[in-house]
Amino acid sequence: MTSNKKKLRVGLFGFGTVGRGLYDLLKAIPSRQVEIARVCVRDISKNRHVTDLEFTDDADDIFNDDSINFIVELIDDAEASWHIVRRALEQRLPVVSGNKKMLARHLPELIELQQCTGTALLYDASACGSIPVIRNLEEYYDNDLLISVKGILNGSSNFILSKIFNEGMPHGDALTLARKLGFLESDPTLDLDGWDSLYKLVILTMHAFGVYVEPERVFTFGITCMSDADIRFAREKDRRIKLVGHVEKLPDGRLMMSVMPHLLSRNKYIYSVEDEFNGVVIKGAFYYKQFMFGQGAGAKPTSSAVMSDITACLYDYRYEYKKLHGHNIPHFTNDCTLRIYMRFSADSQLERIGFEEITEEYRSLDQRYVVGRVSLANLHANMEFIRSEGMFVMAYPEN
Amino acid sequence: MTSNKKKLRVGLFGFGTVGRGLYDLLKAIPSRQVEIARVCVRDISKNRHVTDLEFTDDADDIFNDDSINFIVELIDDAEASWHIVRRALEQRLPVVSGNKKMLARHLPELIELQQCTGTALLYDASACGSIPVIRNLEEYYDNDLLISVKGILNGSSNFILSKIFNEGMPHGDALTLARKLGFLESDPTLDLDGWDSLYKLVILTMHAFGVYVEPERVFTFGITCMSDADIRFAREKDRRIKLVGHVEKLPDGRLMMSVMPHLLSRNKYIYSVEDEFNGVVIKGAFYYKQFMFGQGAGAKPTSSAVMSDITACLYDYRYEYKKLHGHNIPHFTNDCTLRIYMRFSADSQLERIGFEEITEEYRSLDQRYVVGRVSLANLHANMEFIRSEGMFVMAYPEN
Numbered sequence: 087m088t089s090n091k092k093k094l095r096v097g098l099f100g101f102g103t104v105g106r107g108l109y110d111l112l113k114a115i116p117s118r119q120v121e122i123a124r125v126c127v128r129d130i131s132k133n134r135h136v137t138d139l140e141f142t143d144d145a146d147d148i149f150n151d152d153s154i155n156f157i158v159e160l161i162d163d164a165e166a167s168w169h170i171v172r173r174a175l176e177q178r179l180p181v182v183s184g185n186k187k188m189l190a191r192h193l194p195e196l197i198e199l200q201q202c203t204g205t206a207l208l209y210d211a212s213a214c215g216s217i218p219v220i221r222n223l224e225e226y227y228d229n230d231l232l233i234s235v236k237g238i239l240n241g242s243s244n245f246i247l248s249k250i251f252n253e254g255m256p257h258g259d260a261l262t263l264a265r266k267l268g269f270l271e272s273d274p275t276l277d278l279d280g281w282d283s284l285y286k287l288v289i290l291t292m293h294a295f296g297v298y299v300e301p302e303r304v305f306t307f308g309i310t311c312m313s314d315a316d317i318r319f320a321r322e323k324d325r326r327i328k329l330v331g332h333v334e335k336l337p338d339g340r341l342m343m344s345v346m347p348h349l350l351s352r353n354k355y356i357y358s359v360e361d362e363f364n365g366v367v368i369k370g371a372f373y374y375k376q377f378m379f380g381q382g383a384g385a386k387p388t389s390s391a392v393m394s395d396i397t398a399c400l401y402d403y404r405y406e407y408k409k410l411h412g413h414n415i416p417h418f419t420n421d422c423t424l425r426i427y428m429r430f431s432a433d434s435q436l437e438r439i440g441f442e443e444i445t446e447e448y449r450s451l452d453q454r455y456v457v458g459r460v461s462l463a464n465l466h467a468n469m470e471f472i473r474s475e476g477m478f479v480m481a482y483p484e485n
Numbered sequence: 486m487t488s489n490k491k492k493l494r495v496g497l498f499g500f501g502t503v504g505r506g507l508y509d510l511l512k513a514i515p516s517r518q519v520e521i522a523r524v525c526v527r528d529i530s531k532n533r534h535v536t537d538l539e540f541t542d543d544a545d546d547i548f549n550d551d552s553i554n555f556i557v558e559l560i561d562d563a564e565a566s567w568h569i570v571r572r573a574l575e576q577r578l579p580v581v582s583g584n585k586k587m588l589a590r591h592l593p594e595l596i597e598l599q600q601c602t603g604t605a606l607l608y609d610a611s612a613c614g615s616i617p618v619i620r621n622l623e624e625y626y627d628n629d630l631l632i633s634v635k636g637i638l639n640g641s642s643n644f645i646l647s648k649i650f651n652e653g654m655p656h657g658d659a660l661t662l663a664r665k666l667g668f669l670e671s672d673p674t675l676d677l678d679g680w681d682s683l684y685k686l687v688i689l690t691m692h693a694f695g696v697y698v699e700p701e702r703v704f705t706f707g708i709t710c711m712s713d714a715d716i717r718f719a720r721e722k723d724r725r726i727k728l729v730g731h732v733e734k735l736p737d738g739r740l741m742m743s744v745m746p747h748l749l750s751r752n753k754y755i756y757s758v759e760d761e762f763n764g765v766v767i768k769g770a771f772y773y774k775q776f777m778f779g780q781g782a783g784a785k786p787t788s789s790a791v792m793s794d795i796t797a798c799l800y801d802y803r804y805e806y807k808k809l810h811g812h813n814i815p816h817f818t819n820d821c822t823l824r825i826y827m828r829f830s831a832d833s834q835l836e837r838i839g840f841e842e843i844t845e846e847y848r849s850l851d852q853r854y855v856v857g858r859v860s861l862a863n864l865h866a867n868m869e870f871i872r873s874e875g876m877f878v879m880a881y882p883e884n
Contacts, residue, residue: 111771115630118812210625216772218625225624225802226609226617226793231514355778358757372510372789373615376779379754381772390771394625401807403624406800413517 092400095123097148097179099170100161101134101141103268104184104211107389108158109139120396123154128161149173156399157181158392162272164188171207175199180206182395184388186213186285187276190301193292197407206404211391213286214239214364215382218394222378223293224405227368234334235294237366238359239286241383242269242277243309243329248360250317251326257312269362269383279473280308280329280345287331287345294333296409297341299418305466306345311478315453316429320480325349326357327480341416342462347480349427420463429455429478438471440464457482491799494522496547496578498569499560500533500540502667503583503610506788507557508538519795522553527560548572555798556580557791561671563587570606574598579605581794583787585612586675589684593697596806605803610790612685613638613763614781617793621777622692623804626767633733634693636765637758638685640782641668641676642708642728644761649716650725651759656711668761668782678872679707679728679744686730686744693732694740695808698817704865705744710877714852715828719879724748725756726879740815741861746879748826819862828854828877837870839863856881 098105109122122139130143148154157174159181161167167185171192174181176199183189189196189209200207210220214237223235238244242264249260264270269277276282284306292298309329320327330348335341350357355377359365364382369375381387409415423442430436431454439460446457465472465479472479497504508521521538529542547553556573558580560566566584570591573580575598582588588595588608599606609619613636622634637643641663648659663669668676675681683705691697708728719726729747734740749756754776758764763781768774780786808814822841829835830853838859845856864871864878871878 111630115770216775218621221625222617222621225797226620231510231789231792370789371514372792373786374780376615376777378775378777380775387772390630390769393630393771398624401805408800 092119094120094156094396094400095154096120096156096158096396097151097154098122098125099145099148099157099159101125101127102160102162103385104388104392105160106134107385108160108392109136110385111389111393119400124148124151145170145173149177155179156396158396159183159185160392161185164191168192171196172199175203175205175207178203178205180399182211182392182399183207183209184211184392186282186289190285190288193289194298197410200404206399206402208395208398208403208405209289210395211388213289214366215241215380215384216387216391217364217366217378217380217382218391219290219366219378220293220405223290223368224408227294227370231370231372232294232335232368233371234332234369235290235366236330236332236334236356236369238328238356238364239283239331239366239382240277240280240329241362241364241381242271242274243283244359244364245269245362245383246278247309247327247329252360267362268385275310278308278310280306283329283331283345287333287343290331291333291341291343292407293405293409295335295341296407296412296415297418299341299343303418303420303466304343304345305420305462305469307347307469307472307479309347311473311476312347313429313478315455316478316480319427319455320349323349325351328356328359330356330481335416336419336422339414339416340419340421342419342422344424344462344481349480349482351485353485420466421461423459423461425457425459425482425484426465427455427457427480427482429453431475431477435475435477439468491518493519493555493795493799494553495519495555495557495795496550496553497521497524498544498547498556498558500524500526501559501561502784503787503791504559506784507559507791508535509784510788510792518799523547523550544569544572548576554578555795557795558582558584559791560584563590567591570595571598574602574604574606577602577604579798581610581791581798582606582608583610583791585681585684585688589687589700592688592691596809599803605798605801607794607797607802607804608688609794610787612688613765614640614779614783615786615790616763616765616777616779616781617790618689618765618777619692619804622689622767623807626693626769630769630771631693631734631767632770633731633768634689634765635729635731635733635755635768637727637755637763638682638730638765638781639676639728640761640763640780641670641673642682643758643763644668644782645677646708646726646728647759666761667784674709677707677709679705682728682730682744686732686742689730690732690740690742691806692804692808694734695806695811695814696740696817698740698742702817702819702865703742703744704819704861704868706746706868706871706878708746710872710875711746712828712877714854715877715879718826718854719748722748724750727755727758729755729880734815735818735821738813738815739818739820741818741821743823743861743880748879748881750884752884819865820860822858822860824856824858824881824883825864826854826856826879826881828852830874830876834874834876838867
């Protein structure tokens with residue numbers, strides 16, 4: 087209760103969907119302790135129809151303003167975000183960031199910087215929008231009981247999949263609608279090819295298991311190449327296709343990760359996560375499964391998550407990265423097998439992937455697929471190949 | 486990361502379902518920092534088939550043992566629990582408690598005691614078993630955006646309702662099965678009459694809105710009087726009956742609370758919460774709805790929640806009761822109306838409840854019910870009357 091009187095004068099970077107959402111939130115529910123002092127944007131000439139904020143395009147105007155004691159960074163550009171966040175920490179200014187890509191790439195340096203400077207960086211808003219999953223993994227699921235974290239981490243691609251699956255909307259229309267609603271990143275391949283989910287998974291894995299895994303090491307495949315044939319296959323099996331991020335401690339103690347479409351049966355919690363919602367299932371040895379569910383994209387939920395990060399800083403909250411210093415830290419591996427569905431067009435493609443076992447095979451003039459077990463390492467080694475050949479793979483769990 | 490080397494020697498009170506669960510958990514996944522030093526039980530002569538624990542029936546054996554630096558209190562008796570927890574705090578021993586009833590009755594004194602002694606009392610395990618809902622309300626949903634918390638807070642009654650609804654199991658058989666699985670409190674009316682949900686709701690309300698409401702002030706009604714006719718009514722309307730705890734900030738800023746069966750339609754998140762699971766929906770102005778879901782009863786999930794409380798203490802975590810010191814603290818009221826279904830047997834009963842509006846009425850030789858709007862204050866004033874006359878009421882929201 088010590089920090090109750092603290093006042094934050096925020097230097098805000100970025101005034102896109104989330105930045106403006108934060109401004110709207112503070113308008114709707116004014117805070118006695120938080121005010122936006124100045125906003126740094128790329129293009130200062132753009133008319134934003136906001137009269138009560140001071141805009142600048144020079145970061146120095148924020149970093150040299152002694153009255154500003156807090157940084158909120160909500161820009162798309164990962165490189166620029168890294169410079170801002172690093173500078174903030176070096177100046178011992180607590181900072182909230184929403185840039186998944188930057189965070190996933192620079193986590194080890196950012197953790198070190200926080201320790202050296204004794205300054206907080208919070209980013210709960212970066213993963214799963216309004217669901218406080220990072221803080222829960224960090225604070226609550228903090229013992230050796232944790233087995234896996236599996237979830238729909240990207241609201242935009244899930245929105246598109248929902249429209250296609252439930253309303254039979256053509257792929258292109260669903261994409262247009264998602265963009266119109268402000269659900270897509272400025273570069274939509276981030277959402278659709280699984281990169282956004284990957285960055286979030288890397289962040290979650292740090293807080294879940296205390297392990298940093300470079301994004302490049304994780305098999306990542308999205309829904310861009312999904313065809314009507316794949317959707318038909320899912321419907322025939324009474325399953326839904328969802329883009330799933332997954333990290334799991336294997337029985338031998340090693341850690342596997344993947345981002346890929348999953349064929350989900352009705353008995354899975356995340357089967358019912360629709361539209362722009364995110365859902366995360368946390369599985370433990372003793373508490374079985376827990377499920378957290380909430381809006382994962384859009385101005386309001388994301389900006390309220392940013393606001394929660396800001397409020398946490400008011401109370402001097404910091405991630406402690408407890409698990410990073412724990413014993414029994416698991417080692418990352420791609421050396422495991424999984425059951426997948428794979429659509430392909432030529433036998434050479436099939437051979438290259440090297441299935442260990444094929445249990446179902448279909449060939450017609452215009453469609454070929456197999457179901458079988460394959461090593462995750464093989465998939466990872468052929469990630470670019472699969473993508474460039476227009477093939478489609480999905481995890482296809484037994485139940 | 487400062488407290489990483491701390492070691493807790495735990496004085497444990499109670500060795501029932503959860504106490505033994507904690508012992509099993511520490512056996513299965515040994516902790517370098519947590520060990521049970523001694524266990525205080527009521528009946529020391531009982532053979533517990535445990536050879537590596539020291540039992541006593543004298544609390545002094547724990548409180549006078551200088552090597553014990555932590556208390557875990559997992560007993561049923563609220564009065565005894567209060568003495569243990571108070572004494573622990575007075576001796577500046579951090580304490581974890583799972584006694585909902587004791588907590589709900591003594592929250593204001595316990596908060597003061599924690600402040601005076603600078604000693605932590607944690608009780609996340611007390612509400613919703615394995616779901617970290619208290620800590621999330623305290624830490625994450627900590628701004629003025631929160632509108633309501635609504636949920637299935639009692640796993641045992643939900644288990645029974647699921648068996649009756651989904652498997653057509655007779656009431657008595659469902660009760661027997663729940664008891665066999667260790668889901669029921671030693672006094673089953675705590676679960677079935679809504680008291681357990683009420684105590685949890687009082688605790689959640691403190692952490693959600695910063696308000697302490699004495700349990701007596703909240704309309705509380707359970708499923709003991711539920712009849713086949715009520716179940717038939719629910720089925721006809723394609724709804725399910727669930728026992729729901731509910732706290733909501735009304736548009737005028739006041740706070741209403743209730744514990745009662747709800748007729749839930751399929752579009753509600755908690756409609757699908759089955760068996761011994763708990764589910765909580767947190768609604769906010771900006772983030773719409775969030776849903777948390779997990780096992781709410783049984784040895785394993787509850788003891789893993791206790792373990793999380795213990796681990797939090799290792800890192801000097803304390804509830805800050807931030808909202809208690811906030812501005813805009815809402816006032817509790819029963820002065821609001823709700824739409825309910827009420828089964829009754831005599832017109833005098835109906836008159837006494839004083840409906841403001843009746844929109845549906847059914848009378849046959851063996852069954853009478855109405856649907857209509859009634860003031861919550863009237864229901865509260867007639868709580869004992871409704872119970873003693875064998876009537877049955879359920880909230881019946883429009884959608």
